[in-house]
Amino acid sequence: MRPEDILKFSLADFTYNDSETVLDPPRDFETWTSDPRIGVAMSFFEQPLQQAPTPRTTLDHRLSGGNREMINLTSYNYLGLSTHPEVVQAAIDALQTYGVGASGAAMLSGTFDQHEKFAAELAEFKGRDACMLYPSGYAGNLGAIQALMQRGDVLVIDSKCHRSVVDGVKLSGARLVSFEHNDAQSLDAMLERHKDSRRMVVVEGVYSMDGDLADLPPIAEVCEHHGVPLYVDEAHSTLVFGDTGKGVVEHFDVEDKVGVDFGTLSKSFGGIGGFVCADENVIRYMKCYASPFQFSCALPPAVVAAMRKSLEVATRDDSLRQKLWANVERFRTNLEALNLDLGESASQVIPIIVGSDGQELIQLAMEAQQRGLYLQPIDFPAVEAHARRFRISVSAQLTDADIDEACNIIEDVIARPTGAVGAA
Ligand SMILES: Cc1ncc(COP(=O)(O)O)c(C=O)c1O
Structure with missing residues (x-):
């Protein structure tokens, strides 16, 4: 790589590694990152x-x-709940009772009374049958999509959807296609093109790099027309949008047109964790096949106790x-x-x-x-x-x-x- 070419490259250019051993990063990557101009850019991370x-x-x-x-x-501490005195106190109190970690995956030893109560509270808050918790939002999208989709299916996502959605499809073996950002006509065409496959559509409530909202009414209508379930990632919109804070699904009054309601606890809730709300039978099935739920340690009970308090504080008034x-x-x-x-x-x-x-x-x-x-x-x-x-x-x-x-x-x-x- 010539010094005058350094700035023509970006992180998008080094994902392929042609070194002989996998523990040798690409030589060009080493040259690129050792340039002082790239060093300055990297030092923001x-x-x-x-x-x-x-x-x-x-x-x-x-x-x-x-x-x-x-x-x-x-x-992303949008409501300031990460340091809210009641939330912090709930974590401290729970630490005394439960210790630091869950010490087990949810299916076996990692579910505590806190997890069970919180999942029920989240389902009630979202107006859904059931809810399951994940170790993170990333793990939630990964697990839900991997469990619901399979080889031969097609996941149709908005072109600006988060990486966790894309990675979930890779894990499931389903095919990934995208429609133009927020364009219901483009979605319609994509669903028509793949009408012989089982399909699901994923959009975000608030798009994380742009801050715009999913244009949910026409998108939900197109999904309904094709008889295809709609999955909404409300990572940035839960507790922020809607009269009671349920998210953009409530904001646009399309709750009955959404099959899966995804949220994360790392943003407005001020903590960490992911959750997925859906019909009871869907959650029961997902729990048995979502790898990030089955093969990763459950959330620390003290975090869950704190998140319960976040939900209470954020919803007791607006x-x-x-x-x-x-x-x-x-x-x-x-x-x-x-x-x-x-x-x-x-x-x-x-x-x-x-x-x-x-x-x-x-x-x-x-x-x-x-x-x-x-x-x-x-x-x-x-x-x-x-x-x-x-x-x-x-x-x-x-x-x-x-x-x-x-x-x-x-x-x-x-x-x-x-x-x-x-x-x-
Ligand atoms: C739209 C969206 N979905 C999912 C996630 C993953 O959530 P978490 O950071 O809680 O793992 C993010 C994180 O930024 C996100 O922006």
Whole structure:
């Protein structure tokens, strides 16, 4: 690889390894990652937080050489539940009773009373027959899709669906096809093309890189027309959308048209774990065939106890959601005044799309972080090469002052240099 070609490559280029042994990573990958320009880009990854993922937190900021307080716009702790006193206390109390780990897979020794109660509470909250828990959201999508689909089936997914959905299909042996993002006509054509196979459709409630919502009414109608079940990944939308926080399925009033309702506990719930709600017989079947459920340790009971409290706190009234939406509104208004490209975002996930120049993205990210704004660059191949971006995760815990300060930094380091607003 010639030095002048380094910037033409991305992480998408090194998945094939032609080395003689599998423990020798591709030589080009080594050359590429040892280039200082790539080193800087890579140093944005895995910077360790020294405190809870709250809006003001301390980061071991290697780019400026040490711990510093930052305004954090990167965590999925949308409702601030990860540090809510009642949630933390529930975890502490449960730790005393249950210890640290579940010490077993759910089918054998890893199910505690906490798991059973929480699964029932989640099913009731979502208005479904039954629910099962998974060790993570990733494991949940992987397991549910692997258990439901098989060789000869076709999984039809929105082109922007999460990697866990794609990996689930690989594990199942089913065929994967995608339809154009949020395009019901494209979905219709895809379902028609594969009408001789058993099919299922997967969409997300809120798309994680764009913050736009699934256009559920026409999508659900197309699925109904073809008699194909619809699976909705509400990772970013549970506890955020809908009158009672069930998600976009409730927001669009299509609950009776959805067969599988997926959620994660790592975002608005503030913890970790995945859950899948469906009819009782579907859950019973899935439990027997979902490998990540069967062959991985169950969630720690103390985490489950804390998540039960998160559900209670988030649903006993809508004050946290109202605060979140007020913050989203303030953020959006400020960013729109800066004339930034926010894509189609209609949620608490707000991208700032800066374009195709990867070097510029890294430079802007560096300046933002040096000004104390923890905003991460999202580069190709995580997003399309022409739409590199920053992604803001708005939290209910942000104060007006946090939002205004963050927007001032964004104005100085992103809006002005990219020409969105006039230079000073
Ligand atoms: C849409 C979507 N589904 C599933 C997951 C996986 O969830 P977890 O991070 O809880 O494993 C994510 C994670 O970011 C996601 O964005």
